[in-house]
Amino acid sequence: MKFVYDFTEGNKDLKDLLGGKGANLAEMTNLGLPVPPGFTITTEACKVYLESGREPVALRDEVSAHLDTLERGMGKKLGQADNPLLVSVRSGAKFSMPGMMDTVLNIGLSDSSVEGLARQAGNERFAWDSYRRLIQMFGKTVLGVEGDLFEDALDEAKEAKGVAVDTALDADDLKRLVARFKEIVRTEAGRDFPQDPREQMDLAIKAVFDSWNTDRAKLYRRQERIPGDLGTAVNVCSMVFGNLGDDSGTGVAFTRDPASGHQGVYGDYLQNAQGEDVVAGIRNTVPLAELESIDKTSYDQLMDIMETLENHYRDLCDIEFTIERGKLWMLQTRVGKRTAGAAFRIATQLVDQGLIDEAEALQRVTGAQLAQLMFPRFDTDAKAEQAGKGIAASPGAAVGRAVFSSKAAVEWAARGEKVILVRRETNPDDLDGMIAAEGILTSRGGKTSHAAVVARGMGKTCVCGAEELEVDVKARKMTVPGGGVVAEGDVISIDGSSGKVYLGEVPVVPSPVVEYFEGKADPAAADADELVKAVDRIMTFADGERRLKVRANADNAEDAARARRFGAQGIGLCRTEHMFLGDRRELVERLILAEDKQEQEDALAQLLPLQKVDFVELFEAMDGLPVTVRLIDPPLHEFLPDLTELSVKVAVAEAKGEDVSDSQRLLHCVQRLHEQNPMLGLRGVRLGLVIPGLFIMQVRAIAEAAAERRAAGGDPRAEIMIPLVGTVQELEIVREEAEQVIREVQETSGAELGITIGTMIELPRAAVTAGQIAEAAEFFSFGTNDLTQTTWGFSRDDVEASFFSQYLEKGIFGVSPFETIDRDGVGELVRLGVERGRATRPDIKLGVCGEHGGDPDSVHFFHEVGLDYVSCSPFRIPVARLEAGRAAT
Ligand code: ADP
Ligand code: MG
Ligand code: MG
Numbered sequence: 001m002k003f004v005y006d007f008t009e010g011n012k013d014l015k016d017l018l019g020g021k022g023a024n025l026a027e028m029t030n031l032g033l034p035v036p037p038g039f040t041i042t043t044e045a046c047k048v049y050l051e052s053g054r055e056p057v058a059l060r061d062e063v064s065a066h067l068d069t070l071e072r073g074m075g076k077k078l079g080q081a082d083n084p085l086l087v088s089v090r091s092g093a094k095f096s097m098p099g100m101m102d103t104v105l106n107i108g109l110s111d112s113s114v115e116g117l118a119r120q121a122g123n124e125r126f127a128w129d130s131y132r133r134l135i136q137m138f139g140k141t142v143l144g145v146e147g148d149l150f151e152d153a154l155d156e157a158k159e160a161k162g163v164a165v166d167t168a169l170d171a172d173d174l175k176r177l178v179a180r181f182k183e184i185v186r187t188e189a190g191r192d193f194p195q196d197p198r199e200q201m202d203l204a205i206k207a208v209f210d211s212w213n214t215d216r217a218k219l220y221r222r223q224e225r226i227p228g229d230l231g232t233a234v235n236v237c238s239m240v241f242g243n244l245g246d247d248s249g250t251g252v253a254f255t256r257d258p259a260s261g262h263q264g265v266y267g268d269y270l271q272n273a274q275g276e277d278v279v280a281g282i283r284n285t286v287p288l289a290e291l292e293s294i295d296k297t298s299y300d301q302l303m304d305i306m307e308t309l310e311n312h313y314r315d316l317c318d319i320e321f322t323i324e325r326g327k328l329w330m331l332q333t334r335v336g337k338r339t340a341g342a343a344f345r346i347a348t349q350l351v352d353q354g355l356i357d358e359a360e361a362l363q364r365v366t367g368a369q370l371a372q373l374m375f376p377r378f379d380t381d382a383k384a385e386q387a388g389k390g391i392a393a394s395p396g397a398a399v400g401r402a403v404f405s406s407k408a409a410v411e412w413a414a415r416g417e418k419v420i421l422v423r424r425e426t427n428p429d430d431l432d433g434m435i436a437a438e439g440i441l442t443s444r445g446g447k448t449s450h451a452a453v454v455a456r457g458m459g460k461t462c463v464c465g466a467e468e469l470e471v472d473v474k475a476r477k478m479t480v481p482g483g484g485v486v487a488e489g490d491v492i493s494i495d496g497s498s499g500k501v502y503l504g505e506v507p508v509v510p511s512p513v514v515e516y517f518e519g520k521a522d523p524a525a526a527d528a529d530e531l532v533k534a535v536d537r538i539m540t541f542a543d544g545e546r547r548l549k550v551r552a553n554a555d556n557a558e559d560a561a562r563a564r565r566f567g568a569q570g571i572g573l574c575r576t577e578h579m580f581l582g583d584r585r586e587l588v589e590r591l592i593l594a595e596d597k598q599e600q601e602d603a604l605a606q607l608l609p610l611q612k613v614d615f616v617e618l619f620e621a622m623d624g625l626p627v628t629v630r631l632i633d634p635p636l637h638e639f640l641p642d643l644t645e646l647s648v649k650v651a652v653a654e655a656k657g658e659d660v661s662d663s664q665r666l667l668h669c670v671q672r673l674h675e676q677n678p679m680l681g682l683r684g685v686r687l688g689l690v691i692p693g694l695f696i697m698q699v700r701a702i703a704e705a706a707a708e709r710r711a712a713g714g715d716p717r718a719e720i721m722i723p724l725v726g727t728v729q730e731l732e733i734v735r736e737e738a739e740q741v742i743r744e745v746q747e748t749s750g751a752e753l754g755i756t757i758g759t760m761i762e763l764p765r766a767a768v769t770a771g772q773i774a775e776a777a778e779f780f781s782f783g784t785n786d787l788t789q790t791t792w793g794f795s796r797d798d799v800e801a802s803f804f805s806q807y808l809e810k811g812i813f814g815v816s817p818f819e820t821i822d823r824d825g826v827g828e829l830v831r832l833g834v835e836r837g838r839a840t841r842p843d844i845k846l847g848v849c850g851e852h853g854g855d856p857d858s859v860h861f862f863h864e865v866g867l868d869y870v871s872c873s874p875f876r877i878p879v880a881r882l883e884a885g886r887a888a889t
Contacts, residue, residue, distance in 0.1 A: 003045040004062040006069070007038050007237075012313075017042050019233030021092030024333050031312060033305055033330050037073055038087065038237035039066040041205060043094070046231035049209045063205075067236075074238060079197025083120050084113035086130070086239040089204035091211060093232040096334075097220055101211030102141045104204045105275050106134035106239060108197040114178075118171075126244050128174035129166075133274060135181040135193050138200065142207040143189040153180050165283050167272055201236065208234045222811035240329040242322040243274040247295070250322040252278055253288055253302065255310045258318075258338040261345035265289045265303075267319075274322075298328040309333055314355040315364070316346055340369035344534040351537075358541045359889040365538055367856035367879040367886075371395075373535070374514050374875065378495055379507040387480040387492070390441070390466025392499035393452035397508050398439025398461035399493045402486050404476045406433025413437070420492055422478055424471045425464075426451040428801045434460065439494045441501060443471045443478075448808040450801070457800050457816065461496035469501065517566050517878055539878065542885025543567070548862065549869035550880045551626070553849055555579075556614070560621035563874040567881055570626035570717070571618070572781060572871020573849035576698060577634050579614050580607075588639045591691070592673075593665055604697045611698060615705035619716035623709070628719040628781060628849075628871075630760065631688060631698050635678040640670050679795050684724025684760075688734055695722075699738045700745065707749035718755045721781060725759045728772040735776050758845070761837075762786035767829040774840035781871070782830050784858075785850040788817050791826050818851060821858040831865045847871055856883045863887035 010018045010026030018026065022040035029035045041063065048056040071077045076085040086108040091101045109117065109131045118127035136154075139145040157169060157177050169177070185193045194200050211217065212232050221228055242250035253267030267288035270278045278285055292299040302321060305328075309317045318336035322329045338346060347364040350356045356364070378384065378397045400418035403409045406429060409421045413436035421437035423430060425444040434440055434454060439461035442451045446465055455462030470479040476488040486492060486503065493506040515521040516532045523536035551572035552563030560571060580588050587607050594600035618627055650663045675681035688695035702718050709716040720738060725731050735757050742755050759776075761767050762783030770780065789795055796818050807813045821827050830848070837844050847869040852858035854876025862870050863884060872880050 001044060001056075001058075002062070003042050003056055003059050004066050005040050005042065006066060007035060007040070010040060015094045016230075017044065017233070019043060019092035019094055019235075020096060020334055021090060021332060022233045022235050025235060025237070027312075028309075028330050028333060031308065033308070034328060035330050036238040036240050037070055038235060039063075039070065040092075041234040041236070043231040043233050046209045046212060046233065047229065049206075050212060050229075050231060055206070055209075060202075063202075063236075067201075070236075070238060078201065079108035079110055079113045080116065081112040082116040084108050084116055084197075086117070087201065088235075088237045088239055089201060089208065090235040090237060091208040091232050092235050093212070094230050095224070095226050097217055097226070101208045102137065103275070104134070104137045104141055106130045107138075107200045107204060108239075109134050110195040110197065112195075113197070121241075121244060123244060124171040125169075125174065126241065128171050128178060129169075129243055130241070130274070132174050132178045132181055134200075135178060135185060138193065138204065139181065139185045139189065141211075142203050143185060143191070145185060145188040149184050149188065150181060153177065153184065167283070205234050205236075208232060222814070225814040237331070240322050240324045240327075240331075241274065242270075242324060243272055244325055246271050247325050248323055249273055249294075250275065250278055251285075251288060251291070251320075253306065253319045253321065254336055255306045255317045255319070256346065258316060258336055258342055261316070261338070261342040261349060263349075269294070295323060295326060298323050298326060301328050305330065311355065314350060314360075316342075340372040341531050343369050344373070344538055345530060348534040348537050359545070361538060362541050362545065362882075362886050362889050365882070367859070367883040370513070370535070370882050371876075371879050372497060373531070374511050374517075374878070375497060376508050376510050376514075377497070378493065378502075379509045382507045384493070384506045385503045386500055387484065387486070387503045388466045388468045388501045390443070390463040390469075390499045390501065391446060391452070392495070392497055393447055393449075393464040394440075394455040394460060394462035395497040396439065396459075396461030397493070397495055397497075397506075399491065399505050399508065400438040401489050402441075402478065402492050403433075403437075403488055404471070404473045404478075406430045406436075408476075408488065409433035409436045420494060422471055422486075422492075423451070424473065425449060426454070431801050434458065439463075439496065441466060441469075441492070441494050443467055443469045448805055450805040453805045453808060453816065454801050455496075457818070461494060463494045463496055463499050463501060466499070466501055518562075519565050539567075539881060542882045544885070545888045546881065546884035547888050548859070548867065548880075548884035550877055550884060551628075551847065551849075551869050551871040552874050552877060553853075553871055554618075554874060557617035557621040559874055560618055560627075563877060564622065564625075566874055566877040568625075568874070568877050569869070570628075571622055572628050572847050572853070572869060573721075574618060574627060574629045576611070576614075576630060576632050577638075579611055580632065580639050584610060585639060588636075589666065591694070592636060592640065592669055600693060604693050608697050608701055608704075611701035612705045612708075615702050615718075616708055619705060619709045619718065620714060622717075624715045624717070626717040626719055628721050628758075628779075628847075629698075629702055630721040630723050631685075631695050633684050633687075633723040635673070635675060635681050635683040636687060636691070637670060637673040637675065637678065640673065641666070643670050643674055646670055679789065685722050685730045685734060686724065688722070689730065695734055696737055696741055699741045703742045703745035703753060703755060704749075706753045706755060707745055707751055710751045710753065711749065716753075718753070719779060720755060720757045721779075722757070722759045723783070724762060724786070725773065726763045726765045727769065728776050731759055731773060731776040756845075760786075760849075761830075761833045763790050764829055767833040769836075770833040771836035771840045774837040774844055777837075777844070778841075779845035779847070780833060780837050782833065782846075782848040782867075783850050784821055784826060784830070784848055784852045785818065787829060787850075788822065788826050791829060792817065792822075815857075820855050821852045821861055823861055827861055827865075830862075834865050834867065854880050859883040860887040 007026045007029040012023050012027035015023045018040045076083045078085045088105045090103040114127050114131045118124040136150040140147040242248045249271040250273050251269035256263045268285035269291045270285045316336045317333050320332040343365045347361040351361050375396045400420040402422050403419045412419045418438045420439045421433045422441045425442050442464040451464045468481045478486045491505050493502040512529045523533045549569045551570040552568035553573040554560045555575050591603035653660045706716040706718045756778040758779030760783040761780045846867045849871040853870035854872030
């Protein structure tokens with residue numbers, strides 16, 4: 001196996017082997033761009049090192065051979081005393097990863113070669129500046145010396161001289177600093193700074209390999225679901241110098257604005273500087289456009305190169321470059337990160353430029369980005385006082401009064417106040433407060449902290465780990481940088497998309513993208529928002545490509561109408577339980593308490609017209625499109641009063657000598673229906689089979705509503721769905737009764753209603769016996785929420801807030817199985833259900849309802865297993881449409 005590739009040997013498609021940085025350095029080299037020569041040690045070499053604890057035997061010789069070639073090409077030897085070749089050793093994995101080793105520049109400098117470099121360059125200051133940088137970077141990243149020690153020594157040197165910037169230190173100052181740095185290395189690392197250039201290089205390479213397994217890198221990989229065995233590549237690149245004087249410098253650039261997508265000159269430049277000086281903020285950079293007046297030749301060349309790169313990568317690129325005495329060098333490029341809005345705009349701009357086609361444009365955006373664009377946001381024109389910044393954990397813009405305990409959150413919210421729950425970190429005891437709050441702010445913890453996980457699950461805005469904020473829960477206040485204090489009740493605003501925290505109320509504006517989906521913004525108008533135009537075009541591409549239909553979970557006409565505007569092709573799940581709440585509760589009580597058939601029928605007869613009205617409205621809103629109505633699902637006791645409260649009430653009434661016989665009966669009934677595990681108790685089809693007449697009443701309401709719509713000239717397409725079926729026998733009984741009722745209604749109304757009957761597949765047994773169940777079902781809808789609960793054996797309500805954050809932290813889950821379908825477990829059951837269902841009934845209609853229907857990853861899975869549609873909440877419909885389109889291209 002070959003472990004080392006010259007930059008001339010690789011290309012951009014070899015990221016697995018050469019890492020992102022190495023592959024792109026090779027690509028630029030082959031494009032003929034000015035890249036300082038060098039070579040890349042492969043991820044394979046790193047893997048061998050990580051597995052066996054030592055470098056592959058052949059590596060040393062291969063490195064020597066490549067170094068030799070490099071030295072001959074450059075006409076100087078690594079660290080050679082009179083004219084040294086210097087190199088940088090740069091880490092570069094397939095995915096860029098914080099926590100990996102930083103780059104070490106200027107390798108090859110030593111007490112003797114620093115003199116040679118000074119003479120060669122005719123610049124003593126430059127040589128000693130480079131040397132002190134080497135000892136600093138090497139000491140910190142290879143020898144593990146605390147970086148602050150060097151920074152402090154540098155600050156002391158500046159102070160001693162009374163200057164503010166490093167460029168004001170002269171050669172003598174820097175010589176003294178080098179001596180000081182070497183001393184620091186000796187005491188802290190217990191060894192001298194190595195003078196042998198090859199030893200420097202080898203140690204740096206090894207340190208890059210080792211950095212793959214630092215705790216930070218491991219944690220990051222788990223969180224981002226990057227496999228742990230990829231390994232990192234190492235790039236050895238000959239040095240070019242931006243710190244040779246004012247005719248030199250270093251900069252970063254984007255080929256277009258990563259915030260808006262606009263083409264133009266975006267970037268920063270710093271004269272007389274090296275490496276990360278630009279981003280480290282040690283001196284003030286100038287906007288890239290000013291380079292034109294500093295060094296027009298290099299500027300023009302850079303603009304040319306940027307165009308070449310854009311056309312070549314057919315995407316926004318970001319770039320690192322250095323100018324050495326008027327000569328431009330390219331040090332890095334990659335396809336650049338961008339904001340969600342820019343992603344859509346860039347994708348359509350590239351289509352217009354003819355660089356990519358529509359199918360490719362779809363791959364350049366994601367449902368997650370679209371979802372981000374749909375959150376309301378803070379008005380960017382408004383004045384806002386930023387108090388701090390944390391991690392953007394769950395998007396949205398929330399404004400409210402700061403409260404510092406869950407109890408306070410609940411109390412304030414009960415008074416009608418909007419609150420932001422502020423904690424150092426949250427734990428399961430904070431759940432009530434989190435529910436009551438508009439948003440959650442913590443000063444500790446990352447993206448998988450309790451606050452972040454639970455907030456995302458609830459769709460609530462959350463900023464976590466805002467470490468500069470000092471939260472004092474006992475004193476009910478928070479101190480912000482600069483000393484300001486936010487007391488309980490003070491209004492703050494938090495932005496879950498940027499992580500920013502503001503004092504006072506920042507005005508919120510609705511997202512233009514939602515206005516567009518609502519039909520309130522016309523993308524064809526001359527003055528239409530550019531983002532809206534881009535989103536409209538991408539959605540049109542997606543709709544043209546996708547095979548999956550997208551339906552909505554909606555229980556009322558209003559939601560149905562919105563869903564339709566958002567592009568829903570029907571309702572995949574109409575829950576009927578809310579139809580039994582509010583003032584209808586009393587009727588349900590009467591139904592349950594009924595002592596004889598007559599009382600029961602009376603109660604049902606009163607419920608029937610109420611249900612019917614609900615359905616008429618729904619069918620009207622979804623005229624011409626399928627509406628799947630799920631018969632009542634949750635346990636009956638949910639419709640009855642709370643056991644404890646009722647017991648107290650009865651006891652009190654009794655003590656007062658009132659007539660309590662009715663309440664007593666209700667109490668007995670509530671006691672009888674009380675369950676330890678309601679989720680696994682009397683619910684779904686079980687309820688329908690045990691309470692006579694309940695399902696039938698619902699079926700009649702659906703059928704009569706359909707008949708009424710038909711009579712009014714409408715086109716109702718009702719589908720009746722039986723929940724929680726575990727065996728075909730359950731379904732057969734319900735089906736028979738339902739068909740009977742539908743026939744009756746058809747006869748009375750004289751209309752053929754075309755109502756179909758199907759079932760949810762939400763129990764493992766149902767998935768496994770789907771072949772039998774399909775005998776009695778015209779359609780399946782996979783209820784992946786319950787299927788996840790019953791497959792894993794945990795209830796979402798109980799576990800998400802208790803141990804999920806720890807599971808994520810430990811890497812047991814990459815993501816909550818309630819958020820993204822667990823392909824290996826729950827997903828396999830879906831696959832089985834699809835196969836067995838279709839084997840019995842080839843034309844069976846297959847869909848999914850439940851949160852997963854609107855989750856990007858899950859949508860791709862449902863496309864793969866061949867479902868006909870996904871159903872999700874109205875707001876997720878555009879996301880599902882987009883992802884279904886992406887899955888199909
Ligand atoms: P990162 O992944 O953190 O960007 P890099 O390997 O790109 O790390 O290097 C850090 C900095 O050092 C960058 O500004 C880069 O441009 C600069 N740099 C790296 N190699 C060289 C080199 N051979 N000559 C000059 N500057 C270099
Ligand atoms: Mg870095
Ligand atoms: Mg870089």
